[in-house]
Amino acid sequence: MGHIRLEVVRKTYGPLEVLKGIDLSIEKGEFVVFVGPSGCGKSTLLRQISGLDRPSSGRIEIDGRDVTDVGAADRGLAMVFQSYALYPHMTVRDNLAFGLQNNRMPKAEIASRIAEAARMLEIGHLMTRRPGQLSGGQRQRVAIGRAVVRDPTAFLLDEPLSNLDAELRVSMRAELAALHARLKTTMIYVTHDQVEAMTLADRIVVLRDGAIEQVATPMELFNRPANRFVAGFIGAPRMNFLDVADAAALAPGQAMPGAAASVGVRPQNLRPGDGEAAMTVDLVEALGTETVLHGRLASGSRVIVAHAGQMAARRGDVLAVAAEAGKLHFFDAADRRVEA
Amino acid sequence: MGAVLAAPAGLLAHLFDAPMRLWQRIAGRGGMIAFFLAPNMAIFGLFVIVPLGLNVAYALSGGTALFLPQRSYVGAANFERLLTCGDHMDPATCRDDLFWIAVWNTVRFVGLQVVVLVGVAMVTALILNGKIRARGFWRAVFFFPVLLSPVVVGLIWKWIFQRQGLLNWVMVELGMDPVNWLTDRTWAFLFSVGISVWAHAGFYALILLAGLQAIPRDIYEAAEMDRTSPGRAFRRITLPLLWPNLLVVIVLALIRAVQVFDEVYVLTGGGPGTSTMYLTQYIYETGFASSLRNPGVAAAASLLMGGVLVVLTIAQLGLTRWRDRQ
Amino acid sequence: MSAVAFLTRRRGGRGWHWTDVVTFGWLAAGLVLIFGPALWLLLSSFKTPAQLAEFPPSILPYASRSAMVDTGDGPRLLPLYTVELPDGTTAVMAEKNRIGIMANMVRPEAPDEVVKVNINARQPLREVAFATGNYTTPLQAFDFGRYLWNSVFVTVIATLITLLTNSMAAFALSKYEFKGRGAVMMVIVATLMIPLSVNLVPLYSVVSAVGLLNTRWGVILPTVATPTGVFMLRQYMLTIPDELLEAARMDNASEWQIYWRIVLPLAAPALAVLAIFSVVWRWNDFLWPLIVLSRKELFTLQIGLNSYAGELNVHWQFILAMTVVSIIPVLIVFFFLQRFITAGIAGTGLK
């Protein structure tokens, strides 16, 4: 259970078209992550799925049932909000129980579900507290717990970790992955954070301006981005985009497809101190595990080079630089991927 | 209080829940919106909107009957009666001399009361905002009369001003002759202003105090570093920054002052003679109390007063907006 | 640092600056002018009618002392006086009877020995005593018990209705988008401008047309749909995040439940402010009840007080005592909830 299908889902607010015909099929048990720049419509898409909003046109199916006109409460989904949206005037226990009571579930069953979720999320000792008396991480767990007790057909999570500090985010990320592995329920997860997307997702949906750019597994997205936008969006530091001439200088032996209008190469695939092209260093960012060099090629094009480990380089140095064989990405004039 | 209310409230919610769900299913979200708005808007419509429309109907009809169908259309006759004067400054030359007496009494009252009221409120707010001990206590002291009912205010002072009252005792102790305060036209007027200031100054002081407390302290500290004299600090910092609040307070005080009635009515009954009879009392007595009852004239007078109030209120809303933007 | 504090601070804490004098004078005058009259009312309310008629008045309520004296025709309760006897001594004596300016007085311990005393040579023997009958008589024998009940009824019911209807409307106006919302808000803001005193005549006819004249509901209903209340509650509810409501919708809560279980509890601070104001408003209402109610048994305390004070034969002792009674709820609000009110006024300009 938990198969979700969207067919040409559109959403407009007055003249503004926020979703421009989304087609998407999410398999049961899958962990799907929506990424994209701010304002591209991730939350809006999630809200159409949740039933909190109705699409202007299109169709939404859950497990084969058309739910386009079904209200949020009756879709069997659970949502974790960015702000957690815990009921501030209720204890943790009441927060968890509220939805179950609304469904007229027997008291004993409610109690056992809450106990189970409390054990799983280690929030048993917080039951009598109110949200205001919890730390950010604890609130996050309760918010997830509120979704878990519902035993939904799918979880919808809208940037659930974005209010946590960096350290907590890492550990919660791991817990979410573990939770998914254990519950095997479909999860749809919205995030800004590439690392979250890459580590959690079975498949990533890259959105831009209300349309899907690519749907693929994390590795495929990284290795074979469908277009320049996706290529630039995934990976840090950002992929270098060069013209064909510069690319030829960096990778002398490489054959270029005729349709290629631009060439992308990830900073990690550029090797300093190798090859014939010369780069003048403008800025050195030594991160310890990695050294990031910002520089200019002879043609004046800017490039970023990420060297694994530490190296002695200073502003003004001129270094040789070369691209690793077979690691170039080619894009045509319309920015679509061209295979080598 | 919460715990006491929680049990019945829970029961009520429980009883309501099933029918509400049903209604939501039938009527949808629009039906729920209508449901939530209905009680308030029904009461509101019946007791505010409808009367507002009827006011015009009454103002344009004549006779002593209260039942509208029994009244005859007289056009602007009621307004004419109210507004026709040989000399508007002299009520004796007016067709409805009582109305103009009330108008000029009200004008004098408003003129004096608003000035004194805002002045007292301002000084009080400045002092409460100063470096004093037990600020909360003092704020409460000045606020106390605000909660008293107009009847209580009127009676408390009536008891003090009466012939054998506290005030005359003080007069005697000071070696002066007792005065029959409330039968003296001038004193009665001054006391009507005095008790309404007494009753309401705390309210305006509180608004001004909130305005003063919103002025950042560091501005004064900066001024102090600049060796600004205290008077100058008040004129150049406090007053300009408080000005938006002060304007709102002045207009609000004006609006209230125009409607003055309750406490003065209890204190003086409008007397001696007609010297403290203000507009609202004129409307009340013309509409309900006097033997010469004339609802049409009362409605016309209300509309005239309402017009003044609307102008003042629009000014007040505009000012509030402007203040909140500042 | 405020303006006045700034002024006082300039003296470096040494000596008295003129602003300190003004501050002190103002606060002292305020205290006397505000609590003086209230205290005078309280003290007067415990005085007997005879004492109220005295001029100059005494500050504290006194009662004449008297004693049981048997003057031959059985024990009688006689008033006691301090008498200056011709020999220059003073004694406490009871008045047996009085003829003109001469009184026949006896010592309580020796009732047979009658002394004639000029009434100017004696002082009534008094002690501080509270004439609590001023309170109990009007509440029991007159209608004030009923007035009190009417006031409580009107205040409580009107406040409950105000809270319920205003909060429902505010909920709809803050948490739903619908056609005509702007128009409804406009109407509400517009009616903020129209005080009751402008609508008296037609309101009276409406109330009479729906048969509410001379009923407590006629007093209650026209006052409960306060635009101020709707306005204030809406402002507050706008600050409740919509995500909470969405979470509740995901939790299969009905819209009624969202209102009752989520929004109302969260709006409790604003509801408390409105409740306090409503209680004070309704308890103190004067002009409207004065118009609607002409049957004595329906009078509220305020109207009852006013009508008693307007009678030819004014029983000041009862009026003063009942005035004190009518202040009690306000005093309770004042002592326990003053903070809410002052915060409410500072925040919304509500009154």
Ligand SMILES: Nc1ncnc2c1ncn2[C@@H]1O[C@H](COP(=O)(O)OP(=O)(O)OP(=O)(O)O)[C@@H](O)[C@H]1O
């Ligand atoms: N109720 C609404 N009315 C009008 N426009 C809206 C509404 N909700 C969202 N939008 C617009 O739709 C677009 C997409 O919004 P959405 O919240 O889905 O973005 P997002 O991808 O979630 O962004 P973020 O990463 O910043 O959360 C935005 O341009 C936003 O301004």
Ligand SMILES: [Mg+2]
């Ligand atoms: Mg978003």
